[in-house]
Amino acid sequence: MKTKRNPEQVEADRRSLLVQTFVHATKKMFEEQASTKSTMRAATTRGPLAPESAIAGYIELNSGELLGRFVIYLPKHSFLTLFKNMFEVEQNEITDDMKDGAAEFVNIIYGLAKTELNIRGFRFEPAFPKVAMNDEIPKMSRSRPAVVVPFDSVAGPFHIEIEFNSEN
């Protein structure tokens, strides 16, 4: 006989699936498009301060009742190396022209994750990524709870956050 699962457990499982799918999509994107392998470290919950990073790409998540945001934070060296590995352009500084590189990272990660998640019952629609740089990053809203997943890679460390509206 099937036991009915409580709504909290169902929601926890959905969030876990969401995080795992974005982790997998992030690894796959960098491995296939930038020839860069990455390894995730232990996931944590988000602290009050934005991480040390030079650039952040993000996209709003909306699957009906589930709202949130996916963010990838990249320190300067990691971004420049991943940018070089993916777009084959070497730079010493992050310029405005390179911002859409970070947006493209997010675009591909979101596309991969959305495809997997919608097969499993989510209803994510196409969305447009945005980018924050330097001083804009600490101003990004950090009021919602989030799961933080740090990664190590040969390009350097970076990390992703998947945040959820607290009423989800």
Add this chain to the structure above:
Amino acid sequence: MFDPAIKILVIDDMSTMRNLVKKRLKEMGYVNFEEAEDGLKAWAKLNEQTDIGLVVSDWNMPNCTGLELLKKVRTDSRLKQMPFILLTAEAEVSQVKQAVLAGVDSYCIKPFTMESLKSKLEQVYAKRVEKPK
């Protein structure tokens, strides 16, 4: 393969991705490119320039998406036979179906490699040039 001199219209709202696509196409031997950052600008270029012979377009763009552009192209008497490849992160079966119904020639999913893009071009060439409808 297509004639290396064919003019290819590369459409993506991200300039870095347009550059990457052009670089991959150059590595295959193509030399003649036009660019647009969304479907609206691409539509204008397709109407201004009669020598464009192949379109490689992103899907998810502001103003006019790649799918909307494809539908315009397929209903235009002059452009309806234009070879059209969607190069996109949109990989859901429902979306691929929409693109096929709209008349896309091939569908290349990001992340992509030079080999995967080359293979799509070869498929389109075989369909459009070796065995024209």
